[in-house]
Amino acid sequence: MMKQNKAVNENHKKKSLNPKDWELATLEVIANQGVSAVAVETIAKVLGVTKGSFYWHFTNRKDLIVAALKRWRDEDNKIIKQRVLSVSDPYKRLKTWFLLSSEPLQSHLIYATLLADRQHSYVSKVLKEVTVERLKYLQQCYQDIGYSETQAKQQSLLAYSVYVGYLHMTKTLHGQFKHDTNVEQYVKHVAGQLIHPPESLSIELSPLNSDL
């Protein structure tokens, strides 16, 4: 009954695989190489089995990916609920979100690669839904601060764009996440720019008003 799979080297006892094993391995692939890199035979090899196993647990490749993404989404929602939405003060809540966004979590990697592989309809569907969800609670934060609905919409879109952009920039520039002091300082800088009371929105300090 002993086995040597599930992760590559975990010689625990486990007689057989379950869908969760496949989904977790799939998320690992998605996080690092994207949805298009999800190949059943490859993942099977990682799990120490062959295709025969896979098609017993899932009907096809798409089924696997959809299940994996569902798992990712649920997991992500759980984290947000626990660590962000639980903060009552909206300023602190926003700052917490920004800090969380800069943490090197697999969840972020997955989101970033989903942005890439959105040519698949089942990917873009999840992506859009998750994005809308996230924008919603960000908007709520800004409304809690005192922003009007319109202002909060724009500001949350801006804040979220920064998040998405940050994900890409770190990948593009380092090829990897680097969670060092520079990142911390940058997040502070960003938060300082994007978290402030609504009154400061109308305060235009730049000479742009007179020009454009």
Add this chain to the structure above:
Amino acid sequence: MMKQNKAVNENHKKKSLNPKDWELATLEVIANQGVSAVAVETIAKVLGVTKGSFYWHFTNRKDLIVAALKRWRDEDNKIIKQRVLSVSDPYKRLKTWFLLSSEPLQSHLIYATLLADRQHSYVSKVLKEVTVERLKYLQQCYQDIGYSETQAKQQSLLAYSVYVGYLHMTKTLHGQFKHDTNVEQYVKHVAGQLIHPPESLSIELSPLNSDL
């Protein structure tokens, strides 16, 4: 010089294709479906020929993509030089850049899809170089305003992240670019937040200071 291919239906006369025709058609595919969707036989069909033609002009698929990306990069640089870098006032220059960034140009679509297909080394290479280039002149703008080098670095990274994020958000939310009045208003909002004199950086209006 006239022809009947290049685009799908242009019944002009043209005896034969040249590399440029292939590169333009390739950029069209990249802009809409990404690098991984570049298939020689498909593009050949668009151009009204078969593979036989392709392998006369290029050695292989990678060769085509690299050439197409070079063309894209050169073209993009030309636009930036003409429309952005030519503006002497740094505030106006920044604002011009933001406005340009929201225009529905093919160049932006291509950049967005490159962010997706960066698993290919030859893509990530170009991507990184272009990104560094762009960050450089953005940083220069902020330094011209009076930002310190460190401040300008962070601020340009922030501004550029917004750009990248915006590209993705529009795709994710609408599936398409929508250059309407909403976009215009949003850009105004963003510019108001991200273009200001360096003194305002230290002005912390939010209650965050006392909390975190």
Add this chain to the structure above:
DNA sequence: GATTGTCAATACGCAAGCGTATGGAAAATT
């Protein structure tokens, strides 16, 4: 007008990757 060069069509080989069919071994059930 014969030859050479340019550009493209057709046919083929080959690898990757999905899905199916079938059989087999171990475990659970009866």
Add this chain to the structure above:
DNA sequence: AATTTTCCATACGCTTGCGTATTGACAATC
């Protein structure tokens, strides 16, 4: 103990897409 269920291996067929080889047509040049 026999049988059924669970889980997986092996082998096969099929499609897509790259790259090559060969041939051909039209133009340019000699």
